[in-house]
Amino acid sequence: MAVPDFQTLMLPVLRVLASEGPMKSGDIRASIAAQFQLSDEDLQEMLPSKLQGTFHNRVAWALSYLKRAELISSPARSTYISTDLGRGVLKDPPERITIPFLTQFPAFEGFRKRALDDGKEVQGADIEEATPHELIERAYGRLQQELVSDLLSAISNMDPYKFERLVLDVLSAMGYGWDTQESVTHTQKSADGGIDGFINQDRLGVDSVYVQAKRWQASVGRVEIQKFVGALEERRASKGIFITSSDFNSNALTYVKNISKQVVLVDGQRLAELMVEFDVGVSPSKKITIKKLDTDYFED
Secondary structure, eight states: OOOOOHHHHHHHHHHHHHHHOSEEHHHHHHHHHHHTTOOHHHHHOBOTTSSSBHHHHHHHHHHHHHHHTTSEEEEETTEEEEOHHHHHHTTSOOSSOOHHHHTTSHHHHHHHHHHHHTTOOOOTTHHHHSOHHHHHHHHHHHHHHHHHHHHHHHHHTSOHHHHHHHHHHHHHHTTOSSSTTTSEEEOOGGGOTTOOEEEESSTTOSSEEEEEEEOOSSOBOHHHHHHHHHHHHHTTOOEEEEEESSOBOHHHHHHHHTSSSEEEEEOHHHHHHHHHHTTSSOOOOOOOOOOOOOGGGGOO
């Protein structure tokens, strides 16, 4: 039989994860392939790009959408498990899990709304109205949003000390510091004094930027920012960057606006976007060159 579309695969994937517990993505594919009795020929079918198998790609998208709706989670790399919400769906399951079905879940609707707000999702008749270039741009944007989400998930599982190193790597990639190797300092765990690292903008360290990195799940509040400002004061520093894997509450944002020191707050979403922009923790998957008619060639 033909390889099912990814929406058809979502309900079987959810059922497998609910019944068999944490599973690696390869084991999930094997189980689903057996359920649909896919032949070797079916499993060898490739996408038009010839870079990935069709079945592999569609299972990956099924996992991605279920995860966006929080029906499944990923406790470790390439490992998935059903959530309480997902098991609840299976108590009275639909005939088929589709994208419209997933919109009832706030997490998925929030993700979908962000994509729509950014012009990254094409709906219904819009597909026929959009030009091929517009469709490509929107698809690219959608993939970027997926990548940002995956980065946030990976960051949430990092060791806090390694997260501090990640933050310094991102700032270095952005151009902070006069020299990549010598201008960036990562402070020791036991003696950071509220400062996780600093970057000298010049050889003598006259102009330095101090950094605090918090790998948190909860929002960062005013108290944590005040502690950071206090640490800056002890070092007679005027510039600081506070980066978190989560976000900042309104009290923290208001406090920063009313202090004399220059403190920049970077939340998890912005951090992940910067990682994509400056190639930290990501690598190229495929380069596509779009060609157009060279009218000059055909001129007399």
